[in-house]
Amino acid sequence: MYSIETNSLTKRYRDVLAVDGLDLKVREGELFSLLGVNGAGKTTAVKMLSCLAAPSSGGASVGGYDLLSESEKIKKIIAISPQETAVAPNLTARENLELICGVHGFGKDRAREKIADLSDRFGLSDILGRKAGKLSGGWQRRLSIAMALISEPKILFLDEPTLGLDVIARSELWDIISDLKGRTTVILTTHYMEEAEKLSDRIGIMKDGSLLTVGTAKEIMEMTGKERFEDAFVSVVRGCGV
Amino acid sequence: MRLFAFSKRCAKEIIRDPINLAFGLGFPVVLLILLSTMQSNIPVPLFEIESLAPGVAVFGLSFMTLFSATLVAKDRESSFLQRLYTTPLRPCEFILGYLLPIIPISVCQSAVCYALSVAIGLPVSANILVAILVMIPISVMYISLGLLVGSLVGVKAVGGICGGLFTNLSAWLSGVWFDLSLVGGAFETAAKLLPFAHAVELERAIISGQTEGILTNFAVVIGYAAISTTAAVLVFLRQMKKQ
Numbered sequence: 001m002y003s004i005e006t007n008s009l010t011k012r013y014r015d016v017l018a019v020d021g022l023d024l025k026v027r028e029g030e031l032f033s034l035l036g037v038n039g040a041g042k043t044t045a046v047k048m049l050s051c052l053a054a055p056s057s058g059g060a061s062v063g064g065y066d067l068l069s070e071s072e073k074i075k076k077i078i079a080i081s082p083q084e085t086a087v088a089p090n091l092t093a094r095e096n097l098e099l100i101c102g103v104h105g106f107g108k109d110r111a112r113e114k115i116a117d118l119s120d121r122f123g124l125s126d127i128l129g130r131k132a133g134k135l136s137g138g139w140q141r142r143l144s145i146a147m148a149l150i151s152e153p154k155i156l157f158l159d160e161p162t163l164g165l166d167v168i169a170r171s172e173l174w175d176i177i178s179d180l181k182g183r184t185t186v187i188l189t190t191h192y193m194e195e196a197e198k199l200s201d202r203i204g205i206m207k208d209g210s211l212l213t214v215g216t217a218k219e220i221m222e223m224t225g226k227e228r229f230e231d232a233f234v235s236v237v238r239g240c241g242v
Numbered sequence: 243m244r245l246f247a248f249s250k251r252c253a254k255e256i257i258r259d260p261i262n263l264a265f266g267l268g269f270p271v272v273l274l275i276l277l278s279t280m281q282s283n284i285p286v287p288l289f290e291i292e293s294l295a296p297g298v299a300v301f302g303l304s305f306m307t308l309f310s311a312t313l314v315a316k317d318r319e320s321s322f323l324q325r326l327y328t329t330p331l332r333p334c335e336f337i338l339g340y341l342l343p344i345i346p347i348s349v350c351q352s353a354v355c356y357a358l359s360v361a362i363g364l365p366v367s368a369n370i371l372v373a374i375l376v377m378i379p380i381s382v383m384y385i386s387l388g389l390l391v392g393s394l395v396g397v398k399a400v401g402g403i404c405g406g407l408f409t410n411l412s413a414w415l416s417g418v419w420f421d422l423s424l425v426g427g428a429f430e431t432a433a434k435l436l437p438f439a440h441a442v443e444l445e446r447a448i449i450s451g452q453t454e455g456i457l458t459n460f461a462v463v464i465g466y467a468a469i470s471t472t473a474a475v476l477v478f479l480r481q482m483k484k485q
Contacts, residue, residue, distance in 0.1 A: 050328050054483070072330070080328045082321035088251055089320075090258040095251070102247020103329045147325070 003028045003155055003185040004049060008058035011044050011209075018044040020209040021058065026202075028154075031177070031186040033196040035233065036206035042189035043083065045206070046157045049187065050080045063154050079153035083160045085140040086147075089133025093124055093143050096132050100150045118146045122176060138169025145176060155185045162195060174199060193230040205236050212236050244331055248339035256309050256347060266309065266347070270302035270355050278362045288421060295359035296373060296445030297418030299352045300438070303381050304412040306348050307388035308404040310340060314392030315400045318481070333482060337475050341385055348381035349374060364449070373448040376460070380441045383467035389474035393481050412438045437466035 004026040011019040019041040026032045034042040047053040049062055051071040060067040063077045087096050094115060101111035119125045122142050127135060132143060141161060148156055161177065162170040177199055180186055190196050196203050197217040204214045213220060213236055217229050226232040256262050274294065281289040288294070317323045326336070356370050364370070391403050413419060415429075416438035422430045433439045444459035 052324060052327055075328055075330055078328060080325060082324045084319075084321040086321040086325040088255060088322060090255045091251060095254065099247055099251045100329070102250075103244045103326065103331050105243050105330070151329070 001028050002026060002061070003030070004032075004060065004062055004187070006049070006058065006060040009045070009048060009055050009060050010057045011041075011048055011053060012056040017209050019048065022211055024204060024211060024214070026185060026187065028185055029182045030201045031181050031188065031199055033200035033203045034187065034189045034206055035191065035193070035196045035203050037191055037237065039208075040191075040206040041209035042191075042206055043159055044209075046080070046159055046187060046189055050078055050157050051075055052080075076151075077154040078157065079148040079151055079155075080157040081141075081144045081148040081159065081161060083163060085137070085144045087132040087140055087143055089131065091132055092129050093132055093135065093139075094128040096143060096147055097128075097150060100147045104151045106150075114150055118149060121179075122146045136169070138165050138172065141165060141169070141173055142176065145173075149180075149184075153184065155187065156180065158186060158188045160189055160191070162190070162192065170195075193233055197229040205233060207237050245335045245339055245342075248326070248331060248335060249343045252313060252340055253343035253347070255313055256344065262305075262309055266302070266305045266351055267354055269305065270298050270351065271358055273298050273301075274355065274358050274362065288419075291359050291362050291364045292450055293446060294418075295356060295362075295364050296449050297416065297442050299355040299373070299377065300380060300441045300445055301413060301416060301418050302351050302355060303348055303377070303384040304404075304409045306344055306351075306381055307384045307391070307408055307412075308400070309347075310344055310385045310388030311390075311392035311400045311404045312388075312397060314340060314389055314478075315395065315397045318392070319397055323482075327482060333479055334475075336482075337389070337478055340389055341382065341471075344385045345378060345381055348385070349377060352377040352381075367451070369449050369451055373445050376444060376448060379460075379467050380444075380463055383437060383441075383463060383470050386467065386470035386474045390470060390477055393474065393477045411436075415439060416442045418442055437462055 002025045004024065006022050006024045009019060009022040022045055034045060036042050044053065048055050049060060051074055062074045065073045067074065088099065091099065097115045097118065098111055101114060106114065119128060124142065124146060127139055132140060135143065145158065145161065158177065162173050165173065174195065177186065177188070188199065200217065202214060202216055203220060205212045215223065220236065221227065221229055221232045224232040224235040226235055277289050277294055278291060352374050356364065356374060360366055388404060392400055395403065415433040415436050417433065422433045422439060440459040440462040443455060444463060447454065447456050447459070
């Protein structure tokens with residue numbers, strides 16, 4: 001069963017073809033990475049699949065719902081942690097979590113339970129009373145992902161979740177993301193090779209809006225005859241690996 | 243429930259910013275004290291407390307334009323709105339979520355202005371309560387203008403447009419600081435075409451218990467409130483789709 005299935009999904013901004021006929025199938029519970037250099041079309045693809053941008057042509061099924069006609073149903077089963085941390089800076093971490101509970105219509109008891117559960121899983125207990133804007137980048141990212149998971153989404157979009165983080169914060173976040181595997185379908189965009197290789201069940205490499213290849217890190221390395229994933233990526237992007 | 247959660251968040255974001263408090267409450271209070279002191283030394287009819295208090299109360303609302311514009315622009319730039327767009331929040335809940343919590347903040351600001359004015363010498367009367375109530379539609383107009391600007395431009399530009407240009411326009415063209423008829427000509431005509439002077443005249447008329455011109459001024463304010471709110475909704479929805 002596929003969680004996401006796209007059919008020639010295309011996005012054009014005036015003269016720029018941001019995503020060009022994307023055909024993609026992502027299985028339920030899979031952690032699928034979209035990898036590419038800046039401007040490859042990863043974020044635009046995520047924006048379309050999360051109902052933030054209307055496709056110029058083509059279509060998709062997200063969680064079994066049609067992207068073009070059932071966006072309200074899709075919004076109930078997805079969540080996004082955007083590239084920027086997207087937290088309310090003058091609210092405490094707890095208030096940020098309460099806000100998301102509120103916009104999903106949770107009652108007080110359910111909200112309390114969810115916040116306790118997520119604080120436990122993400123190690124947020126010590127920072128719940130601190131203003132989100134005063135937290136370090138790593139903690140803001142953790143909070144951002146916790147906020148995205150409050151609604152127990154079937155599909156979670158993580159857009160460059162570790163961008164700008166130090167090695168330790170990145171490693172800690174990788175553990176959190178790995179823990180989601182199998183329970184939630186995760187679409188992760190990144191331009192860190194190591195991140196894609198370490199976390200993903202499968203990887204799609206994009207360039208100039210096109211999906212060049214899809215496979216496991218091992219398959220892509222075998223296909224290009226390279227021993228390191230980074231070399232395999234370069235080979236695919238330069239057009240000599242496919 | 244969803245609207246309440248989002249409104250509560252917007253109110254907290256504004257109230258917890260010390261700069262907002264300093265400008266929103268501090269600036270009108272300082273203006274009232276300063277100009278009243280000047281008035282006691284060199285009497286100017288325009289700065290008599292019955293005339294000054296309504297003017298400063300209305301002028302203070304231009305900070306609400308700045309607050310609402312900054313909040314929306316920041317939310318857009320930080321992708322906070324992007325996150326919320328993928329939740330079940332409906333478009334009307336976004337607009338109301340920004341608009342509604344700033345109304346009580348505006349009313350509080352006006353109440354502080356009038357309370358201080360009473361301490362300075364404004365006679366206590368029921369008219370003050372009416373004047374504070376009438377501040378609600380006036381504040382809707384100012385807040386909506388902020389939502390409109392915040393939906394169109396980024397945080398930096400908001401500072402220039404709302405903090406600089408708009409605040410000055412609403413000051414010069416409101417008749418708070420000088421009599422518009424003394425300048426006359428195109429300046430006075432422009433001021434009469436815009437809502438700021440009408441809002442000030444409306445408040446002054448209520449405080450002084452006069453009825454002349456109240457309906458016309460009120461109609462202009464309501465008209466501008468309706469236009470600015472409609473424009474803010476349309477632009478916000480357009481930006482939402484453009485995501």
